[in-house]
Amino acid sequence: MEAVFSKEVQAGLEAARLTSLRRASRLRIDVGGVIYPVLRMWKTGFAVEAENAPKLRGLVDLFDGSKHLFQCLIVATQEEDGEMVYEFKRATxxxxxxxxxxxxxxxxxxxxxxxxGSEFG
Structure with a gap:
């Protein structure tokens, strides 16, 4: 059975989901001194909140807290469910x-x- 919610309730649920992801993740990307929190990361890419992130392309640095993990070459692929999805071309x-x-x-x-030399020699 599938539940159908009004647009307002669905928007509220989506906002709560994004807030939960934002709080749970310590991951972030640094693009020329501008920091964007990473909501999710997988083997071939990551997702950032769509309303705050432009369609990035090029070289970025990926951090876990203050630890520098990867230097990545990325490309924006799609926007879905309030997230901008990026794929790695290279992650070193x-x-x-x-x-x-x-x-x-x-x-x-x-x-x-x-x-x-030794004094005792």
Whole structure:
């Protein structure tokens, strides 16, 4: 059985759903210093509230709170149920250290201790 609601009730339910998603997510995108909260994210894209987000295209940074997760190349695909949906063309994970240009041996020492002469020698 399917319930039919008036347009006002349906709009209220949709607003409550968006508010709930906004509060539950710590995800956000940064586009040239402008921050947009991310409502939902999946493997190939994410959704932002449609009334606040323009049809973005290009390079954005994706954060979880203050942690920088991805640098993404995105394109807006559609607007549905009050959400603007974006798809990733590329999502590169942000590394905390620079990439090595050599192979690190598993048996390599963690550090080097030098002896600059001994007073007790």
């Amino acid at each position: 994970a942000v590394a905390s250290a620079a990439a090595l240009d050599f192979e690190r041996s598993e048996t390599a020492p963690a550090g080097l201790i030098e002896n600059y």
